[in-house]
Amino acid sequence: MSFVESKIGPGESAPGPEKTPVLEIEDLRISIASAGSSFEVVKGVSLTVCENEIVCLVGESGCGKSMTALSVMGLLPRGVARVTEGKINYEGLDLLSLQSRELRRLRAESISMIFQDPITSLDPVFTIGSVLQEVVRSHRNVSRAEAKEIAVRALVQAELPDAADRLDSYPHQLSGGMRQRVMIALAIALDPRVLIADEPTTALDVTVQAQILENLRARQREREMGMLLITHDLAVVASVADRVAVMYAGEIVEEAPVEELFADPQHPYTQGLLRALPDISVSRAGLYSIPGRVPSPQTPPPGCLFAPRCEHVLDSCWEGNPELKREANRSLRCFNPQPFEVR
Amino acid sequence: MKHTASRLVYTVIVLFVSSVAVFYAIRLSGGDATAAALPGSATEEFREEFRDRLGLNEPIYQQYFTYMGRILSGDPGNSLTNNKALTTMLSEHGRNSLILGGTAFGLVFLVGVPLGIVASLRRNSWADQGIMSMSTVAMAVPNFWLALLAVWLFASRLGWLPSAGCCGPKHLILPAVVLAFEGIALTVRMTRSSMIESQNSDYVRTLRAGGLSEWRITCKHVLRNALIPIISLAGLRIGQIVGYALIVETIFGWPGLGQVLVNAVLRRDYPVAQFFSLVLVALVVVGNWVADTGYTIANPRLRKSS
Ligand SMILES: Nc1ncnc2c1ncn2[C@@H]1O[C@H](COP(=O)(O)OP(=O)(O)OP(=O)(O)O)[C@@H](O)[C@H]1O
Ligand SMILES: [Mg+2]
Numbered sequence: 001m002s003f004v005e006s007k008i009g010p011g012e013s014a015p016g017p018e019k020t021p022v023l024e025i026e027d028l029r030i031s032i033a034s035a036g037s038s039f040e041v042v043k044g045v046s047l048t049v050c051e052n053e054i055v056c057l058v059g060e061s062g063c064g065k066s067m068t069a070l071s072v073m074g075l076l077p078r079g080v081a082r083v084t085e086g087k088i089n090y091e092g093l094d095l096l097s098l099q100s101r102e103l104r105r106l107r108a109e110s111i112s113m114i115f116q117d118p119i120t121s122l123d124p125v126f127t128i129g130s131v132l133q134e135v136v137r138s139h140r141n142v143s144r145a146e147a148k149e150i151a152v153r154a155l156v157q158a159e160l161p162d163a164a165d166r167l168d169s170y171p172h173q174l175s176g177g178m179r180q181r182v183m184i185a186l187a188i189a190l191d192p193r194v195l196i197a198d199e200p201t202t203a204l205d206v207t208v209q210a211q212i213l214e215n216l217r218a219r220q221r222e223r224e225m226g227m228l229l230i231t232h233d234l235a236v237v238a239s240v241a242d243r244v245a246v247m248y249a250g251e252i253v254e255e256a257p258v259e260e261l262f263a264d265p266q267h268p269y270t271q272g273l274l275r276a277l278p279d280i281s282v283s284r285a286g287l288y289s290i291p292g293r294v295p296s297p298q299t300p301p302p303g304c305l306f307a308p309r310c311e312h313v314l315d316s317c318w319e320g321n322p323e324l325k326r327e328a329n330r331s332l333r334c335f336n337p338q339p340f341e342v343r
Numbered sequence: 344m345k346h347t348a349s350r351l352v353y354t355v356i357v358l359f360v361s362s363v364a365v366f367y368a369i370r371l372s373g374g375d376a377t378a379a380a381l382p383g384s385a386t387e388e389f390r391e392e393f394r395d396r397l398g399l400n401e402p403i404y405q406q407y408f409t410y411m412g413r414i415l416s417g418d419p420g421n422s423l424t425n426n427k428a429l430t431t432m433l434s435e436h437g438r439n440s441l442i443l444g445g446t447a448f449g450l451v452f453l454v455g456v457p458l459g460i461v462a463s464l465r466r467n468s469w470a471d472q473g474i475m476s477m478s479t480v481a482m483a484v485p486n487f488w489l490a491l492l493a494v495w496l497f498a499s500r501l502g503w504l505p506s507a508g509c510c511g512p513k514h515l516i517l518p519a520v521v522l523a524f525e526g527i528a529l530t531v532r533m534t535r536s537s538m539i540e541s542q543n544s545d546y547v548r549t550l551r552a553g554g555l556s557e558w559r560i561t562c563k564h565v566l567r568n569a570l571i572p573i574i575s576l577a578g579l580r581i582g583q584i585v586g587y588a589l590i591v592e593t594i595f596g597w598p599g600l601g602q603v604l605v606n607a608v609l610r611r612d613y614p615v616a617q618f619f620s621l622v623l624v625a626l627v628v629v630g631n632w633v634a635d636t637g638y639t640i641a642n643p644r645l646r647k648s649s
Binding site: 073075104105106107109112113121124125126131135170187 | 546550551553554556642
């Protein structure tokens with residue numbers, strides 16, 4: 001399959017030029033303190049999500065995607081990770097300066113998050129209906145019956161089969177895919193403006209993955225939510241994203257509209273990711289993988305963080321880390337961009 | 344429900360096996376029963392006749408079935424030393440033991456769980472460190488030593504409480520606390536670690552993302568999940584209390600089953616020893632079954648799935 005073509009209908013995707021930003025992350029830095037040492041895992045990330053837009057955040061495991069997402073929710077693991085610098089704006093509110101009470105009110109109501117592992121993400125001793133209603137009633141002053149109605153509606157929207165009969169189910173009575181639908185229902189029940197999904201399909205069967213993704217995208221489009229979708233599956237990116245941000249070792253190295261990124265990837269890391277896709281490299285014997293490993297956040301290399309693995313590396317690449325340069329509607333962090341060749 | 348039913352079958356099997364074990368153990372180690380019942384001057388002939396009358400010369404498996412048959416028909420026999428009916432002894436001493444053991448069992452959870460919760464919520468604070476070091480000490484102190492210390496301090500030195508006797512509330516305090524002590528310490532530690540584990544789990548993150556307050560998440564979701572492993576070990580606590588009751592009842596002169604059993608063993612009153620051993624074993628086994636049923640109720644994953 002070709003990635004750009006697999007997008008669902010060209011007309012309904014790309015939003016017009018009059019986009020309004022709902023979530024703006026500016027120069028975000030996150031440090032982790034563990035075993036006496038402290039190191040940066042997110043190093044000045046800036047990212048904007050607009051209304052009715054899906055931004056995909058991609059990158060290798062450990063590059064800081066989840067930390068970025070959790071910081072928006074104010075859910076960084078306590079005592080381990082903390083934001084040291086930067087701003088996170090939601091519709092003009094600076095989330096990092098909010099009282100925990102105010103931030104709590106925004107969660108689920110304005111900004112929601114779906115997590116990777118639906119198996120462990122639901123409280124095993126309460127029915128899904130009771131948790132859904134509890135979340136609804138903690139935000140809205142509604143009766144039990146109304147809360148139940150909202151809960152059922154959310155489950156229906158998340159396309160949980162027999163939604164109304166499932167309210168009394170415990171998580172263990174549902175399959176992984178169904179549990180992830182419950183997570184989606186929890187996330188969209190109160191009609192938030194921003195939806196963050198951290199690898200929502202990674203833990204699921206391939207067949208279920210596509211349905212869940214399709215459902216998320218449908219809800220996003222009809223509600224015109226801004227969505228930040230974290231994934232390391234480029235096929236997912238190709239099928240749902242409007243814009244893509246590629247992250248490497250805690251930094252954004254390239255950002256572009258999805259068509260442009262696939263048609264003309266400029267950062268050698270992005271190029272490596274595309275080359276590593278099975279269907280592009282079928283002609284070659286075996287699968288391509290980017291040589292080397294992600295540098296550990298405790299001991300970053302001097303200069304460009306990607307230099308040790310880069311095939312176009314110059315001497316100057318070892319001397320300083322390139323800035324993220326903005327040009328038209330895309331940005332790039334590279335001293336020596338080269339045209340992409342599929343080999 | 345399937346789980347509960349299979350547990351019931353299991354409980355019955357355990358009851359059977361342990362009754363056989365207790366029966367054999369007492370028969371084989373009891374020594375000569377006639378020594379306790381008859382005066383030293385009794386002739387060997389007379390002793391032999393006595394054994395015959397009690398059925399002690401029959402094959403031991405047959406004795407077992409005869410004996411269990413009598414227990415099940417409600418007539419386990421009489422004491423050799425004072426000829427009291429065992430059933431009368433059971434109702435008198437059993438009541439005392441239930442009061443003491445029940446109080447200790449209640450203390451284990453009513454004191455242990457709240458202290459564990461406080462320690463987990465104020466992790467690494469002075470309160471947490473104080474509670475945890477006290478529980479470490481409590482687990483290291485041997486039971487009988489604690490009992491003697493308590494008697495010395497509260498009865499002899501301070502004179503606040505009686506050192507022994509039965510059965511008013513004042514008499515109950517010292518033995519109940521001593522009996523519960525180790526269980527409290529273990530429950531504190533379990534509650535704390537269980538709360539912390541629950542606190543760090545993924546579903547708590549989901550509930551936070553749903554905008555619930557910390558207080559609500561802790562009191563409802565974290566606590567409810569944290570209690571499951573504690574309930575699952577309630578059976579162990581029962582076993583512990585029954586075991587320690589032998590020592591504690593003896594030291595505090597609390598006329599319960601444990602004291603009766605210890606005295607019977609010392610006097611080789613084997614019908615009493617045998618019967619009350621069986622009663623205590625049955626108590627532990629049935630207690631475990633009840634605790635297990637509680638665990639099933641607390642844990643939806645074990646209930647009938649729809
Ligand atoms: N609790 C923690 N303690 C110590 N280090 C952590 C902790 N959580 C994350 N890290 C480190 O922070 C870095 C970023 O982690 P993050 O979870 O954001 O990665 P990710 O991009 O989401 O990866 P993945 O694709 O595997 O989910 C990693 O290098 C990881 O080792
Ligand atoms: Mg992650």
